[in-house]
Amino acid sequence: QVQLVESGGGGVQPGRSLRLSCAASGFTLNSYGMHWVRQAPGKGLEWVAVVSFDGSNKYYGDSVKGRFTISRDDSKNMLYLQLNSLRDEDTGVYYCARGGPKILRGTYYYYYMDVWGKGTTVTVS
């Protein structure tokens, strides 16, 4: 059964750091691009970051660029998100999501999100 389980959320003060983890099971991580998506309380979904299937490319949303870092450890079937310089507005539920089949357009690969975890909650205050 394909499954993603996030962990590492919690309460943290502004300016501090946190690392989120996402454990993948039921599939081999190294064949897929992987995303982080978040949802602030009462708000909609916001894409945070993606790492390509081979780890060679990473892209970020404008609001987290320079503060958050996505990474993967395929040997452990794990995805990570390092959150630095946290702000109040980073509060929310963070989801990891598997990328669908990679789509090459121009020089970039793109992925929609075909499997999601249930999320882990980050509270910055």
Added chain:
Amino acid sequence: AIRMTQSPSSLSASTGDRVTITCRASQNISSYLAWYQLKAGEAPNLLIYSTSTLQSGVPSRFSGGGSGTDFTLTVSCLQSEDFATYYCQQYYSYPLTFGGGTKVEIK
């Protein structure tokens, strides 16, 4: 960044109704559009990708259409389990962006 605008932001409907949600992109995204369903406390669920391709396991009462900048998600016969919030999302260019969501509530 490409802006995705959904309408309506919420709607009330009854079981058995036909419901259509629209999504407009601020520029041409070809057919690189997906739809997701979100229920509180659950993992989001992919419904449709490439504008109109139904994800495996998703009921056929869901359908998607459009191209370029204007897209639709239609539920042909609303069931009780369909009351949720729906999001469109473009994967044409980075940063990826979602619409603001449409909450479908019971009338």
